[in-house]
Amino acid sequence: MFVSVVFKNIDKKFTYSCDTQKKNLLGARVIAPFKQSKKMGYIVEKNEKQPDLNISKIKNIVKVLEPVIPLNLFYLSKWISDYYITPVGKVLDAAYPPFTKVKFKIKYYRGKNFKNMSLPLRMQWSKEFYLKKELRKKLKLSEAKIKQLEKNNKIEKKIEYRRDKYKKIKKIKLIKDENILEEISNKAYRQKDIINRLLNLQKEAYFEEFSQYYSSLKSLEKKGIIKIYNEKVKKKEEVIKGKKFYNLNKLTAKQKKIYDSIYERIHKGFSVNYIYGITGSGKTEIYFHLIQKVLKDNKEVIYLVPEVALTTHLIKRLKNSFGDNVNLNHSYLKKDERYFSWISVYKGSKKISIGPRSAIFLPAKNLGLIIVDEEHESSYKQNQIPKYNGRDVAIMRAKKENIPVVLGSATPSLESFYNVKTSKKYNYYELSERYKKAKLPEVEIIDMKNKKERNTNFYPFSKTLINELKKRKEKNEQSIIFLNRKGYNTYLSCKGCGNIVECPHCSKPLTYYKNQDILKCHICEKIYIMSNFECLKCGSNEFTKHGVGTEKLEEKLKEIFTDTSIFRIDGSIVSKHKTMRNIFRKFESKEIDVLVGTQILAKGIDFENITFVGVVNSDVTMNIPDFRANERTFQLISQVAGRAGRGKKSGKVVIQTYSPNNYVIKKAIDHDFKGFYKKEINYRKQLGYPPIINLIKIMFINKNKKNLEKDAKYVRKIINNINKKNIKFIGPADAFMKKKNNYHRKFILIKGKSKKLINKIASTLKEKVDNEMKSKIIIDVDPYQMS
Incomplete structure (x- = not known):
């Protein structure tokens, strides 16, 4: 047999011979000889006929790795490769768990045709199973004989994986007080950064939070x-065994009506079911009842969520309701944990899989339902190749496997709602009231142009916002303060020439962090010591600081509320799932009164004691040059405001803005998504942007600016010769972020009503210019970020 093999980073097929007897080879991981070494690749084609090649030059596959993904996943991967114009090797790599060494035992049992084995061997077979070494030593069987017996089904091989009962968790503890910062040199900014973050994390953290700064950690340890240290803990089975289904809340009449309608479609094949429900309306309750139904049919469920770190409460509820059927899968898990999670789905021992976008690749063989919660979230779109959208892949997988998919959100994406309005394939449901008659929070807009509100003692907070925080403190209730900007000051300008201070490696303003006295680029993560930094344009070292970030908010709140537990959570402090999960556990147990943070606070926090949400500078995301800026602003404000008053206590939201009459702000505070959609969709029609038309972004990047300019001229010539009927090109033009990680960047936008047409043109354009240019080409189908 001959097979075509692709590799992760090579966009080309290679022919090999393969002598395996396995039937399902498509999508299989293999070890194949490549040049002078061996590489892991994936089989994408097989052929019994000899190819039109010199047979002596065709090499043999070294090994086919077990297990092999189901065929349905292989064909889904092929679709992703075609639709997103990305190498199939990259997609198949995402469909498998990380390659890792796991402990296992191979055991040989009596096979179906055991009775046909020779009498002497049958007489010697006295145990239930044998290990391979026992077959060779005790039964005197050669390797070839073992393979032959296995092939003839006289013996059966089973692999049993072993998991350690204990695991080591590496941790870091700060054993000095905060005064130690004064003894650390300003040049050792990494060490200062580590100490500051440990102080923010109450002096203890997981090692993985700082593992990239290994040398700095060792220096601090020596001092x-x-x-x-390593903490040895017993691996917990966080499951409740016994009953299969229990603890499901009774549905309201409206929820029951929606459930019954979707329930009727469970056995009728593919359907897309959209639940638009305001925050706290009980969409999750409907999901749970649908999961129960699917499990009773002995089928499996994939439940996609935008951010696993914020779903501790949801996972706990799932395990309380469905016991040991629940499987968690995400990239924060260690390699062996991800492998065992993947294997448990492959074997069918776990029926419910919950995870972010990557969970859509889990090898469920008897899938009955896919749920995509908070479908509007940008985190469903992958930024790295393959640049797929988890929501759209979920819909395609449901279509290919002929099962229903349920999408849900309080702030639908315009694409999904446009589909609801224009496509007969979407079944639409609405929940307009909160669950258990909980009330929506009262919302108050504060015009920050009003001098009475802009008290200099409280700035950047309004008087109203501070007064509301005081009330919550008196009532022993919790609050959230939201600002989608990290750092102390968001940008600096040079006093010498007025130039905005940008990262030397990226076209991005540097952010100032006061605690460490550093400037940081949030794109390439480079750090510069403030006292040593000079303007790249004029050489001056005097700067004016502008803008407000979460670090400044935290500092100001601690000045005003000296007896209040205030905690900041953003990417500059927390980057790992475990640390974030622990912070939210502390917040849930009321060890923290006020949580200050960025957009991470808008995703899935559901605590009954949160009764106040303050939004500082709600205009900030509207000023980004992106056609989705208004949509993101509406979603962020609506979602973060929806965290307040989700239990029995009433909630209050204060939104600070300099544009109180802007329709985005007004519609968000009125919880009027339909009104926002009506206005926003008209703008998209006028400007010709999704979802009215389809869009592909092609980015060209090169470290050499002259080569990029030369390539841009070449691309322009190619475009001039393309038939532009029913399509429109924009560019090549400078990207909004002209430089990123030392790469200069230009882009082309291809617009058109036909997805097939613009995909075909993008593929053709890539083929024509790929080998003629020095610049790297990155294609993004249905792009989410325009920068």
Whole structure:
């Protein structure tokens, strides 16, 4: 047999011979000889006929790795490759768990045709199973004989994986007080950063939070400032065994009506079911009842969520309701944990899989339902190749496997709602009231142009916002303060020439962090010591600081509320799932009174004691040059405001803005998504942007600016010769972020009503210019970020 093999980073097929007897080879991981070494690749075609090649030059596959993904996943991967114009090797790599060494035992049992084995061997077979070494030593069987017996089904091979009962968790502890910062040199900014983050995390954190700064950690350990240690803990089975289904809340009449309608479609094949429900309306309750129905039919469920770190409460509820059927899968897990999670789905031992976009690749063989919660979230769109959208892949997988998919959100994406309005394939449902008659929070807009509100003692907070925080503190209730900007100051300008201070490696203003006295680029993560930094344009070292970030909010709140537990959570402090999960556990147990943070606070926090949400500078996301800026602003404000008053206590939201009459702000505070959609969709029609038309972005990047300019001229010539009927080209033009990680960037936008047409043109354009240009080409179908 001959097979075509692709590799992860090579967009080309290679022919090999393969002598395996396995029937399902498509999508299989293999070890194949490549040049002078061996590489892991994936089989994408097989052929019994000899190819039109010199047979002596065709090499043999070294090994086919087990297990092999189901065929349905292989064909889904092929679709992703075609639709997103991305190498199939990259997609298949995403469909498998990370390659890792796991402990296992191979056991040989009596096979179906055991009775046909020779009498002497049958007489010697006295145990239930044998290990391979026992077959060779005790039964005197050669390797070839074992393979032959296995092939003839006289013996059966089973692999049993072993998991350690205990695991080591590496931790870091700060053993000095905060005064130690004064003893650290300003040049050792990484060490200062580590100490500051540990102080924010109550002096203890997981090692993985700082693992990229290994040398700095070792220096701090030598100085006796931190302690690095392993904590041995028993692996917990966080499941409740016994009953299969229990603890499901009774549905309201409206929820029951929606459930019954979707329930009727469970056995009728593919359907897309959209639940638009305001925050706290009980969409999750409907999901749970649908899951129960699917499990009773002995089928499996994939439940996609935008951010696993914020779903601790949801996972706990799932395990309380469905016991040991629940499987968690995400990239924060260790390699062996991800592998065992994947294997449990492959074997069918776990029926419910919950995870972010990557969970859509889990190898469920008897899938009955896919749920995509908070379908509007940008995190469903992958930024790295393959640049797929988890929501759209979920719909396609449901279509290919002929099962229903349920999408849900309080702030639908314009694409999904446009589909609801224009496509007969979408079944639409609405929940306009909160669950258990909980009330929507009262919302108040504060015009920050009003001098009475802009008290200099409280700035950047309004008087109203501070007064509301005081009330919550008196009532022993919790609050959230939201600002979608990290750092202390968001940008600096040079006093010498007025130039905005940008990262030397990226076209991005540097952010100032006061605690460490550093400037940081949030794109390439480079750090510069403030006291040593000079303007790249004029050489001046005097700067004016502008803008407000979460670090400044935290500092100001601690000045005003000296007896209040205030905690900041953003990417500059927390980057790992475990740390974030622990912070939210502390918030749930009321160890934290006020949580200050960025957009991470808008995703899935559901605590009954949160009764106040303050939004500082709600206009900030509307000023981004992106056609989705208004949509993102509406979603962020609506979602973060929806965190307040989700239990029995009433909630209050204060939104600070300089544009109180802007329709985006007004519609968000009125919880009027339909009104926002009506206005926004008209703008999209006028400007010709999705979802009215389809869009592909092609980015060209090169470290050499002259080569990029030369390539841009070449691309322009190619475009001039393309038939532009029913399509429109924009560019090549400079990207909004002209430089990123030392790469200069230009882009082309291809617009058109026909997805097939613009995909074909993008593929053709790539083929024509790929080998003629020095610049790297990155294609983004249905792009989410325009920068």
